[in-house]
Amino acid sequence: MLSTTDFRRGLKIEIDGTPYEILEFLHVKPGKGGAFVRTKLKNLLNGSIIDETFRAGEKFEKPDLETRVYQYLYKEQDNLIFMDMTTYEQIQVSQDVFGNKGNFLKEGEEVKVLVYKNNPLDLDLPASVVLKVVETEPGIKGDTVSGATKPATLETGLVVQVPLFIAEGDLVKVDTRSGEYIGRE
Numbered sequence: 001m002l003s004t005t006d007f008r009r010g011l012k013i014e015i016d017g018t019p020y021e022i023l024e025f026l027h028v029k030p031g032k033g034g035a036f037v038r039t040k041l042k043n044l045l046n047g048s049i050i051d052e053t054f055r056a057g058e059k060f061e062k063p064d065l066e067t068r069v070y071q072y073l074y075k076e077q078d079n080l081i082f083m084d085m086t087t088y089e090q091i092q093v094s095q096d097v098f099g100n101k102g103n104f105l106k107e108g109e110e111v112k113v114l115v116y117k118n119n120p121l122d123l124d125l126p127a128s129v130v131l132k133v134v135e136t137e138p139g140i141k142g143d144t145v146s147g148a149t150k151p152a153t154l155e156t157g158l159v160v161q162v163p164l165f166i167a168e169g170d171l172v173k174v175d176t177r178s179g180e181y182i183g184r185e
Contacts, residue, residue, distance in 0.1 A: 002060045004037045012044070012063050015052075019044040019063035019116050027056070044114075044121050047099075067112050067124065072105045075157075082120075085110065093120050103158040104129050104176050125176045130185050131155050132171055139164040149181075 002013055007025045014020070024040040035056035042049050044063075070082035070091070079092045080102050095102045101123045105111065112124035136152035149161040152172070160174055162181045171185035 002062060004054055004056055004058050007037060007039065012065055013041075013060040014063040015041075015060065019065060019121075023049065029056075044116065063116060065114060065116050065121075068115050069110055070113050072107060072109050072111055074107055075102070080105070082111075082113070091120070097121070098123050100179060101125055101176070103156055103179070104131075104174070106131070106156060127177065128173050128175050128182055130171050130173050131158070133162070133166060133168055136162065136166060136168055138167065 002011070004027075007022055007027075009022060009024070011022045012019055013022065020041040021044055022039055023042050026038045027035065028038060029035040037054045037056060037058075039052050039054065040049060041052055044065075069085045071085055073081045073083055073090065075081070075095070076092075078095050080095055080098070082091050082093065083089070084091065097120060104125055105123075106129075113120050114122040114124065131154040133152045134155050137150055139150075148164050150164055150166075151159050152162040152166055153159050154172070154174070158174070158179070160172070160179060160181050162172060166172060166184065173182040173185055174180065175182050
């Protein structure tokens with residue numbers, strides 16, 4: 001059991017059978033009456049964010065969450081196919097479950113997947129990934145405008161804005177949180 005005294009950012013709790021992640025919290029002790037905790041919670045099943053207030057000392061269940069290692073195999077229409085590295089079973093997950101995080105996966109790569117009651121919820125990605133540029137317009141010689149960018153398609157199908165000097169075949173580092181170009185490898 002978890003108490004309101006255990007609250008911290010990123011802590012996962014279960015309320016009425018639904019897992020939530022604490023985004024923000026504030027312990028409030030008014031002059032009159034009992035203390036309480038204001039929180040901003042993210043529903044891990046559908047991604048919605050709610051504001052909730054709890055009495056100090058209220059107890060919560062720990063959600064049945066676990067992290068499993070899967071190997072990303074391939075993309076089939078709107079589904080991502082993974083293989084469980086312990087049982088070698090293949091699972092199929094709708095790309096909507098992970099949002100745009102699926103755009104950073106390379107075939108054959110091992111990833112950590114957050115699972116709730118045998119249903120995949122989220123991918124644990126590093127802060128940045130290195131991907132190869134497969135298609136982009138060639139830079140024009142002498143075109144050195146500061147800060148100018150062009151679209152580039154990466155090996156996973158993701159399109160990012162890159163500086164003009166990036167060419168096909170280059171390896172670029174991309175931020176997985178924002179999807180923006182960080183630098184060249």
